[in-house]
Amino acid sequence: MTAPSAPESTPDWLSGAVLYQIYPQSFADSDGDGIGDFPGVLRHLDYLAWLGVDVVWFSPCFASPFADAGYDVADYFTIAPRYGTNEDLRRVVDAARERGIRVMLDLVPGHTSHRHEWFRASAADPEDHRYIWSDRVGSPVSRWIPAPGTRDGYYLANFYPVQPALNFGYARMDPAEPWRQPVDAPGPRANRAALREIMAYWFDQGVAGFRVDMAFSLVKDDPGMVETGRLWTGIRQWIDRAYPDRALIAEWGDPGVSVPAGFHADFFLHFVGDALRSLWDNSQGSHSFRWGTEPCFFAPEGEGSMRPFLDAWRRATTAIGGVGHVALPTANHDFSRLAVGTRTREMIAPVFAFLLTWPTLPTIYFGDEIGMRYVPDAPDVEGADLxxxxxxxxxxxxxxxxxxxxxxxxxxDPARFYLPLDPEPDRPNVADSLADPGSLLNQVQRLIALRRAHPALGSTAAVDVLHETYPLVYRRGDDHLIIINPRREPARFTFPSAAELHPLEVRGIAVDGDVMTAEGFSYGVFTRRL
Structure with a gap:
């Protein structure tokens, strides 16, 4: 049995988009409580418009007790008071639209907070199966939590004990686990209906779409993700009928599966395979304890390989078949920033040159565009330290x-900030970066503008890799050549008629006849002379 095919349509605005992720509590505080909010975002929309981003994605902003930074939702229809009101978000949506920017929200569909009214009702009613309940401890033991209130037994938690898993059913029944319910049981049906209700409410407020947290995890024990695919394909078909200009982006990590299942795009992520880790995570930051020391390609030591990424990319794009997109993030709220360990902000411009000239949906994590660094000694706040x-x-x-x-x-007072600022005295900032034509920020802005001015650098034109070691060299379309050297040592590449190429954006690339010499941490975007 296979899942039904997803409709083959993608909103035009998504295909050309550059995305920007905002972690709202850390972006801009308007009321002096030390926590970012939507009025603070409103004040900086002109900056985002200048930068050239088309879509802003907010990490979870719904009402929550914030045991897991908002990924424990208590009310999907109400903005958390720390960020403002529903009307404050609507002002951001409207003002962003005036600047050509769409707003996407983060949807957490797999679990709620234990303080959500759905969970309280389910805990009081043995006939309510909106969550996964059992009369015994299942496996793994650590995820089964004693039931509160009057209900006997245990509930399944997805992550923290305060995040009870919503019941979307099991793909397979098991006599040893009699609590399992099929995907068409009343509880799973109610939860699928609730997803549509939540999405429709925010779509009607002008929201352009959702990034869907842990999208692969809803249906349990689902070999081949068949039932999970059916769930999302059904939602996608509804969106295409009722809200055809809206989009869903998965946190799945396997675009070759998630896009055919109904998503418009999916991220390559660090925690699924080696595709993104092989590029720019050098295991010196957020996951250093769990991961080894395999070198990444965009590291100053120059010992990595593009092969894991290129292989994964080709598999994914072949499976997608041109009806969706692979998104590449610079980082996100769960993983190390680009500036981490031995890779400093002075070294990461080649990352952006690659990101903004590769056929992807580039996604910039807030602050990466100025080279903010991963701060290794930041204190644990709202469940960040796992x-x-x-x-x-x-x-x-x-x-x-x-x-x-x-x-x-x-x-x-900085002592009251949500998290402490980077204590380094030379920490970068937007104001100084704007004033420096050679800053990382200005390079990123120029690369985004270049991508927009030259469709061959966008998400849909063909890519042909000519050299996959150092330097990385690839052609976009028929007329654009990109050369990138992310290591400390220079690198050379021979390209026939290189002297006839016209530079569009170049840093540290010299051309002598057919020989292109790339200094350390350099890049060049060229086109044929017209």
Whole structure:
């Protein structure tokens, strides 16, 4: 049995988009409480418009007790008071649209907070199966939590004990686990209906789509993700009928599966395979305890390989068949920033040159465009420091807007900030970066503008890799050549008629006849002379 095919349509606006992820509590604080909010975002929309991003994606912003930074939702229809009101978000949506920017939200469909009214009702009613309940401890033991209130037994938690798993059913029944319910049982049906209700509410408020947290995890024990695919394909078909210009982006990590299942795009992620780890995670940050020391390609030592990424990319794009997209993030709230370990902000411009000239949906994590670094000693806040060695808080520190004591993030005493600022005296900031034509920020802005001006650099034109070691060289379409050297040592490449190429954006590339010499941490985007 296979899942039904997803409709083959993608909103035009998504195909050309550059995305920007905002962790709302760390972006901009307007009221002096030390926590970012939507009025703070509103003040900086002109900056985002200047940068050239088309889509802003907010990490979870719904009402929550914040045991897991908002990934424990207590009310999907209400903005968390720390960020403002529903109307504040609507103002951001409207003002962003005036600047050509769409807003996407983060949807957490697999679990809620234990304080959600759905869970309280289910805990009081043995006939309510919106969550996964059992009269015994299942496997793994650590995820089965004693039932609260009057209900006997245990409930399944997805991550923390305060995150009970919503019941979307099991793909297979098992006599040893009699609590399993099929995907068409009343509880799973109610939860699927609730997903549509939540999405429709925010679509009607002008939201352009959702990034879907842990999208692969809803149906349990699902070999081949067949029932999970059926679930998302059904939702996609509904969206295409009722809201055809809206989009879903998966946190799945396997675009070759998730896009055919109904998503418009999916991320290559660090925790699924080696595709992204092989590029720019050098295991010196958030996951250093869990991961080994395999070198990545975009590391100053120059010992990595593009092969794992290229192989995964080709498999994914072949499976997608041109009806969706692979998204590449610079980082996110769970993983180390680009500036981490031995890779400093002075070394990461080649990452952006690659990201913004490769056929992907580039996604910039807030602050990466100025070279904010992963802060290794940041304190644990709202569940960021996990028992398995992940230290996520180092990528969640406040945005650095200027060189003042509070970095322009908040008027509060810095001791009251959501997380401490990067303590380094030379931390980068937006104001200084704007004033420096050679700054990383200005390079990123120019690369985004170049991508928009030259469709061959976008998400749909063909890519032909000519050299996959150092330097990385590839052709986009018929007329554009990109050369990237992310290592410290120079690298050379011979290209016939190189002297006839016209430079569009170049840093540290010299051309002598047919020989192109790339200095350390350099890149060049060229086109044929017209």
């Amino acid at each position: 028992d398995d060695g992940q230290r996520r808080q180092g990528s969640r520190t406040p945005m650095q807007w200027d060189g003042t004591e509070g970095a322009g993030f908040s008027t509060a």
